[in-house]
Amino acid sequence: MSQGLTVLQRMKRNPMGPIRNFSIIAHIDHGKSTLADRLIQWAGLVPEREFRDQILDTMDIERERGITIKSQTISIPYTSRSGGKYELNLIDTPGHVDFSYEVSRALASCEGVLLLVDASQGVQAQTLANLYAAMEQDLTIIPVINKIDLPSADVEGVKEQIETELGLESETAVLCSAKEGIGIQDVLEAIVERVPPPSGHPEEPLAALIFDAQYDSFRGTVVSCRVFDGRVGPGDVIRFMSNGATYRVEEVGVFRLSREPRAALSAGEVGYIISGVKTVSDTRVGDTITLDTRPAPAPLPGFKEVKPVVFSSIYPVSSDEYLGLAESLEKYKLNDAALVYQKDSSVALGQGFRCGFLGLLHLEIVQERLEREYDQAIVMTFPSVEYRFTLKDDSTVTVDNPQYFPDPVDIKATFEPFIKASIIIPERYMGAVMKLAIDRRGSNPRFNYPSPGRVEIVFDMPLAEVIFDFYDRLKTVTQGYGSFDYDLIDYRESDLVKLDILVNGEKVDALSLIVHKDRAREWAVQVCERLKEEIPRHQFKIAIQGAIGGKIIARSTISAFRKDVTAKCYGGDITRKRKLLEKQKKGKKRMKMVGSVSIPQSAFVAVLKTDHE
Amino acid sequence: MNNASPSGLYVHVPFCKGKCRYCDFFSVTGNELVEPWLHAVCREASLFAEEWGEMDSLYLGGGTPSVLSDEQLAYLLDRLRLQFRFSADTETTIEMNPDDVDTPRMRRLRRMGFNRVSLGVQSFREVELAWLGRRHDGGRARSAIEAVRSAGFDNLALDLMYGLPGQTRGAWEQNLRLALQFRPEHLSCYMLTVEEGTPLGRIHALGRFQPLGEEEVSDLFLFTSRFLEEEGYLHYEVSNFARGAQRISRHNGKYWSHIPCLGLGPSAHSYRAKVRWWNVRSVGEYCRKIASGERPTAGSEELDREQLKLEAVYLGLRTGGGIPLALLENQPHSLGALDRLVREGFLRRDGDRILPTRRGYLVSDRLPLELLP
Ligand SMILES: Nc1nc2c(ncn2[C@@H]2O[C@H](COP(=O)(O)OP(=O)(O)OP(=O)(O)O)[C@@H](O)[C@H]2O)c(=O)[nH]1
Ligand code: SF4
Ligand SMILES: [Mg+2]
Numbered sequence: 001m002s003q004g005l006t007v008l009q010r011m012k013r014n015p016m017g018p019i020r021n022f023s024i025i026a027h028i029d030h031g032k033s034t035l036a037d038r039l040i041q042w043a044g045l046v047p048e049r050e051f052r053d054q055i056l057d058t059m060d061i062e063r064e065r066g067i068t069i070k071s072q073t074i075s076i077p078y079t080s081r082s083g084g085k086y087e088l089n090l091i092d093t094p095g096h097v098d099f100s101y102e103v104s105r106a107l108a109s110c111e112g113v114l115l116l117v118d119a120s121q122g123v124q125a126q127t128l129a130n131l132y133a134a135m136e137q138d139l140t141i142i143p144v145i146n147k148i149d150l151p152s153a154d155v156e157g158v159k160e161q162i163e164t165e166l167g168l169e170s171e172t173a174v175l176c177s178a179k180e181g182i183g184i185q186d187v188l189e190a191i192v193e194r195v196p197p198p199s200g201h202p203e204e205p206l207a208a209l210i211f212d213a214q215y216d217s218f219r220g221t222v223v224s225c226r227v228f229d230g231r232v233g234p235g236d237v238i239r240f241m242s243n244g245a246t247y248r249v250e251e252v253g254v255f256r257l258s259r260e261p262r263a264a265l266s267a268g269e270v271g272y273i274i275s276g277v278k279t280v281s282d283t284r285v286g287d288t289i290t291l292d293t294r295p296a297p298a299p300l301p302g303f304k305e306v307k308p309v310v311f312s313s314i315y316p317v318s319s320d321e322y323l324g325l326a327e328s329l330e331k332y333k334l335n336d337a338a339l340v341y342q343k344d345s346s347v348a349l350g351q352g353f354r355c356g357f358l359g360l361l362h363l364e365i366v367q368e369r370l371e372r373e374y375d376q377a378i379v380m381t382f383p384s385v386e387y388r389f390t391l392k393d394d395s396t397v398t399v400d401n402p403q404y405f406p407d408p409v410d411i412k413a414t415f416e417p418f419i420k421a422s423i424i425i426p427e428r429y430m431g432a433v434m435k436l437a438i439d440r441r442g443s444n445p446r447f448n449y450p451s452p453g454r455v456e457i458v459f460d461m462p463l464a465e466v467i468f469d470f471y472d473r474l475k476t477v478t479q480g481y482g483s484f485d486y487d488l489i490d491y492r493e494s495d496l497v498k499l500d501i502l503v504n505g506e507k508v509d510a511l512s513l514i515v516h517k518d519r520a521r522e523w524a525v526q527v528c529e530r531l532k533e534e535i536p537r538h539q540f541k542i543a544i545q546g547a548i549g550g551k552i553i554a555r556s557t558i559s560a561f562r563k564d565v566t567a568k569c570y571g572g573d574i575t576r577k578r579k580l581l582e583k584q585k586k587g588k589k590r591m592k593m594v595g596s597v598s599i600p601q602s603a604f605v606a607v608l609k610t611d612h613e
Numbered sequence: 614m615n616n617a618s619p620s621g622l623y624v625h626v627p628f629c630k631g632k633c634r635y636c637d638f639f640s641v642t643g644n645e646l647v648e649p650w651l652h653a654v655c656r657e658a659s660l661f662a663e664e665w666g667e668m669d670s671l672y673l674g675g676g677t678p679s680v681l682s683d684e685q686l687a688y689l690l691d692r693l694r695l696q697f698r699f700s701a702d703t704e705t706t707i708e709m710n711p712d713d714v715d716t717p718r719m720r721r722l723r724r725m726g727f728n729r730v731s732l733g734v735q736s737f738r739e740v741e742l743a744w745l746g747r748r749h750d751g752g753r754a755r756s757a758i759e760a761v762r763s764a765g766f767d768n769l770a771l772d773l774m775y776g777l778p779g780q781t782r783g784a785w786e787q788n789l790r791l792a793l794q795f796r797p798e799h800l801s802c803y804m805l806t807v808e809e810g811t812p813l814g815r816i817h818a819l820g821r822f823q824p825l826g827e828e829e830v831s832d833l834f835l836f837t838s839r840f841l842e843e844e845g846y847l848h849y850e851v852s853n854f855a856r857g858a859q860r861i862s863r864h865n866g867k868y869w870s871h872i873p874c875l876g877l878g879p880s881a882h883s884y885r886a887k888v889r890w891w892n893v894r895s896v897g898e899y900c901r902k903i904a905s906g907e908r909p910t911a912g913s914e915e916l917d918r919e920q921l922k923l924e925a926v927y928l929g930l931r932t933g934g935g936i937p938l939a940l941l942e943n944q945p946h947s948l949g950a951l952d953r954l955v956r957e958g959f960l961r962r963d964g965d966r967i968l969p970t971r972r973g974y975l976v977s978d979r980l981p982l983e984l985l986p
Contacts, residue, residue, distance in 0.1 A: 041725050216647075471698040490725075539957060539976055564978045567803040567852050569931060570868050571623065571882035575914065576891060584982055585923075596953055 013348075017197035019268045021089045021226070023071075023106045023454075025114035025134060026126035028095030031146040033057055033068050035116065035178035035187070036092040037386040042184055043076035043088075044255060055257070056092045061368050067364055068094040070335070071106040071212065072408040073270055075254040076604055080192050082186070088191060089254075089270040095126055098359035101306055101338035103135050105211045105285065108303065109226030109270050112140035112195030114187065115166075115210070117173075118155035118330035121146050123161040131166055143168050149177035198228075198268030206230030206238070207296040208265070208273070208289040211303075215331035218248075221277035222259070225289060226270045228300060228356060237292040238275060242298040245282040246292045248276035268448045277418035280330045285337035306338050307550040308356025309468045311400040312363055312381045313344045313510065315352035317377035317590050317601055322351045329353060332366070340368055346362050346403065348508045348594055349379055354401055357383075358466055377590045379604045382513045385464045388415040388491055402512040408549065414496040416516075417463040424456045425478050433457060440465035440517065461486075462494065462516070499524055499553075501531070502545040505589035511607065521546075524554035527607050534603035535563035617735045619669035620885070621867040622693065624654060625878030626675040627896055628836075630710075634746030635774075639880035639894050640676035646896045650878070651685055653903040655692040657877050660908060662696035665875055669700040670864035672708075677733075678711030683721050690725055693757045704863040706731055706770070711749040711757035719764030730761050731770040731799075742778055748814070750792075768860065770799035773863040775837065777805055777829040778822045786840070793844055798860040803852050804830055804839050824917045830852065831975055838971045849933040849976050862895055869928040871921070873964045879909070887916045892910055935968035954983060 008538045024032040033054040040046060040055060057063055071093045078086045093099075107113065134141055143162050145155055159170035169310040174190050176183030179498040202495040212224035232238065236249045253261040254271040265271045277283055286302030316325045333339050341361075344354035363383060370376045386400040390413040399405060423440065425433055429556055434445065434457070442459035450456055466486065474482045499520050501511035511531075515523050524546025531544045539560055546554035566577060591598035623776075628647055629640040671693065673686075681689070686707075706729040707722065714732070722730075736742050738749040749757070761769055771792050775785045792800065806816045807824060816822065838848045846854040847861070850869070855861045873885040879899040882891040888915030893899050902909040916924065922940065929936035937952050941947040953968065954960045959973035959980065970976060 137685075539954075539959060539979065561827070562829050562972075562975060563834070563853055564976045565804075565834075565974065566978055567806050569851070569873070569928070570865060571876055571884075572880065572891060574868065574924060574928065575882070575891075577927065578920060581923055581927060581981055582920075585985065588982055 017574050018084075018086050019089065019197055020112070020191050020195045021091075021110045021268070022112040022114060022191055022195050022269055023103070023110045023134075024114045024116060025103055025130040026095050026106075026120070026146075026240045027118070027126040028067060028097075028265050029126075030095060030116045030118040030127070032120065032180045033092050033114055034178070035114070035144070035146060035184075036074070036090060037469065037577065038178050038181055038184045039088070039090060039188065040074065040076060040257075041181075042188065043078060043500065045074075045076060045109075050508040059369075060372065061365060062517055067096060068092060069096075069099055069102075071102040073255045075210075075256060075270070077156050078188055078192065081189060082203060082479050084192065086192050089421065093129075093130075095525050097126055097129070098357075098362040098365075099338070100126075100129065100133070101303075101358060102233075103130055105303055105337065107137050107139060107370050108209060110137075110139060111141060111198055112191070115168075116144050116146045117158055117162065119147045119155055119158055120150045122154070122158050123165045124483050128165070129485075138434075139170060140195050142187075142194055143170075143173040144187060144190075145173050145175050148175050149180045149182065181582075186442040195315070198430060200227070200267035201227045202231045202266040204229040204267070205294045206232050206236075206291045207300055208232065208526050209300045209302075209497070210283065210285050210287050210289060212337070213283050213285055213334040215280060216274075216335050216346065219274050219276070221274075221280065221283045221334060223273045223275075224255075224270075224275075224291070225265075225273060227265050227267050229267050229296065229429060230291065231264050231266045232289070233293070234271065238273070239292045239295060240282055240284070241288040241290055241295070242284055243282060243287075245277075245279070246383065246385045247277055247282075248273045249273055273606075280327075280334060285334070303337070306339055306340060306356075306358065308338075309385065310357045310359055310465065311354060311386065312352050312357070312383045313346065313349075313352050313381040313401065313544060314341075314367070315346065315349035315381075315510065317379055317592060319350035321377070323361075325353070325370075325376055325378065328370060328376050332370060332374060333417040334377060336366065336369075338362065344401070345382075346510045349381075349510045349592060356400075359439040360469070377601060379510065379592060379595075379601050381510045382392055383467055384514060384605060385417055385462075385467060385513055387417075387496060389413070390415075392571050401515070402498055402514050403509055405512075405514060408497075408503055413493055416494045416496060417464065417491045418460055418489050419463050420489050421459045421461045421466065421484065421486045423459070423474065423482055423563055424450065424454060424458055425482045427453055427455050429478040430455060430457070433474065434480065436470075436473055436477055437461065440470060448613075462492075466518075497548050499527075500547045501527055502543075502547060502601065503531070503535075503594050503597050504542055505545075507598075508594050510604065520548055524548075527555040528554045530607045531599075531603055532558055534606045535597065535599055538597060540596075618705040618867075618872045619646055619667045620665055620873040621672065622668050622697060622863045623672045623674060623864070623874060623876040623881055624667075624678075624693070625876065625881040625892075626650075626673060626678040626687070627879050628675065628680045629677045630680060631748055632746070632812070632813040633748075634744075635805065637811050638676060639830060641896055642973075644680065646900070647681065647685070649900045650896055651689060653909075654689065654877050656903050658693055658696045661875055661877075662762075664695060665873075667700055668703065669699050670704045670706075670867065671699065672704075672864040673708045674706075674708045674731075677710050677713070678707050679709040683718065683725075685971070686722065689726050697952055704729055704768075706862075706864060708733065709731060711754045714757035714760050716760040716763050717765065719761050723764055723766060728766070729768040729770065731772065731801075732757060732761065732765050733772045733883075734758070734792070735772060735774045736777075737788055741774075741780070741784075743787075744777065745774065748860045756782060758797075762795065765796070769797045769801065770801065770862070771795075771797045772801045774801065774803050774805055775833050776825050778824055780829075780833070782833060782836060786836070789837065789840060789844075789970065796856070798856050799840065799862060800846065800854040801852050802841075802854065804834065806915065834975055835971055838974070847933065848971070848974075849979055851931045866932075869932055871925065887921060889914050889916065923981055926984060927977070930967070930969050930973065930980045931977045933968065935960075935963070935966050938962070938965045941967075941984060944986055947984050950983045953981070962972075 073091050076088050093103040093106050174186050207229045208225040208227040214222045233558045238244045251274040288299035290296040341353045341355040345351045369401045389397045391410045392412050437459050442461040444460045446458040448456040495517040497517050528544045541560050543559040544556045545552050591600045627640045705727050708729045708731045734754045826901045839855045876883045892909045893911040899909045
């Protein structure tokens, strides 16, 4: 399977070349995007006054949240100390575990990585996970210790971790401060000296791996690819190897801060291809592009399939927008290969899609991007994990959607996925973390002492308890010092029930959730309270109830409002008032009617937010 | 549809002796600009004179029209009458502040042709008046009313305000009773609205007073409606009561039924044939524009079908006359909502019209949202 091996073999044929393809990988917030900034600035690609921090974080959500969500490619020219001229293809990757699929795809088009480690945080969960991903692809790894400017930087300690925890040689680590611009040239030199140039031959049949794509309403699908062999340019007829679809290439080019057309892309290069692809489904990330007239003998190995862990359904706020949502999802998926989805439907919400996500943040981002980039007003249902049921007839069913919860009379046993949760904290937070874990049904604690003053607690815990705000809670109780990682271990028998939510006596199927029996009441109370805050008052009283089977276990009431009236309405007041009404009417279109109750979209989202304690 | 009805003329007099704390009407203090304004208004009138046909209401509002001298008022009226064609029975209203009123003056105003006086009483209670920042006291309010009456006006409108912090039903009822002693032909009872950008709004933002609760204000509203109807008044609009249908404010009714109205003066709004436009909110700029022969318009809008309908439903359901059922156009959504709102007691059906109930008035900002898709 290893792409890397072939690369290494080919490298021998063509040892020196001007191109270097590498990714910057690290745990979240260790400074990847900031280092990318410095490299871009070194190349002088952007006039100083137009520069902004984390310039590759181009999406609004990335800037607002201060994290990278999408991998971003940029080609930068570099002249080395010894005068050699290079073209560096840099891919800045996200650090959050929910976007690890972005990292793994980026790695497939590289020969090396910069593995950043924050000098004050040290090695953390995603440092390891990303290192393993890079090793699996046989990439050259350059450890980089960043943030050495921080007073709390512990360079020696981190070097030791690099030896012991990462198994890399600490002398090979480059020291830098991306923020202060210290050690930047050392990083660049290490790249050109240590990362092997790409191999592959321009004269061989074209084989280009699609590692990302994007829908452009003017130009159709824009494919990001790494050319392994051959050459492609405008006018060529290309073929997508998975489905045989052919298109004539309109434009190829490389990524600067925007797309920059070139006459051709050749073996070893990373760039884009535009070929007027209008059928969105023709493009699949992981597919190989070749030439129709002279196809490659076999496709390149694609990517590992994504295995979603969190599931939720997406519905359009107004049911007549279903087709629009379908189209948007298809286009969106081009740019987020980690999303999987299929059709779904609900009594309360109509036709929609059941989606699988890599985590809760991923879910949140999908929702936001659909709204912002595709102007889709959507409602999402409560996230769920995948449960298993053994029925009385000894058949088993898998359910990730509360709607398909089997009839309780048929159920013999219920199972839920368990994880091995590993939490590393300074010892003083042990009490708080133990309590949190036990509240979340953690059991069988084991303790390791990786370094003095720090403790690793390992629990068995249901996955369902951590997909949800667990990490946030952990950060709160450990004041940001806790790190958390988990592996799925197995399915275990567990007492599960389906909690239904009723609004004025009507069951809102989209609000149902599968929960452990012991936690059902707590959840029910919380959802009822949340909805009470989110559903605006109506002219009538609204009862919200949580029920298991037919039994009500929690309730809340939204009192009727009595007054909503403007006292004075003469000449100038009328326009102002009408404009307000128009705005409110629009807002109402974004509400879901359940019976005669309008439930704002935000309510479906709000029940997803917890605030225990 | 309403272009056949005679139009209305509004003149905005943007001057006040001081600013009341709750007020967000456009007005300035000081009278340096009164004369320039007066001439500008007269010139503005001449810009429009030819386009506008018969008028049957003239309303001098503000601000405080009573800060104008009698001579200025007479001059203004003369000029307007020269420019526009007023029907013989024109309703000619002037808004006055109690501290500008005495009997001889009111006699002169009557002779000029004013036949309706709207007095900004707000309250007869000293504490309330002081809190609102009004410049008169309760005694002054009473003597002003007496002066209007003794000058022979038979169409008196009083403005009152309720829903003040801490106001009890008893205190409000007492105010109403005091007003009723004079048997005003018309009463406007406004719930206090704390507007952003006013002094009251600012101290409210600072948390310096606790507005009366929604329950209490709602109770006062319903009480007012019931009480005044028992006293023989018609609750014909959310905040307006008339002693008999012929005392309904003809001029204000035009705003609520898309009848053409021309507004002169800074910040005044006009409406005709689906178009609404409004003047600049500055006396200086207004005068400058007029002086240079420009229309002092600050903005305008042409209402499309949807917008006209939205306004018609909104404004109609704020009035006792309600709206024709036909306005809802047999939309299943609307008819479903209508049934529900009737069942819940916010609306009632009367032949082919839909009328708001008392409780319906109280939620009238919500009704169009429920009824229209
Ligand atoms: N003091 C100091 N702060 C740094 C340095 N490099 C980055 N930072 C800060 O660390 C924070 C995170 O930096 P980013 O570059 O966004 O981190 P990232 O690794 O790209 O984060 P994700 O993309 O979300 O995984 C920002 O506040 C940076 O200013 C450094 O060398 N020194
Ligand atoms: S309420 Fe009337 S008198 Fe008081 S400031 Fe406003 S316009 Fe002037
Ligand atoms: Mg980043």
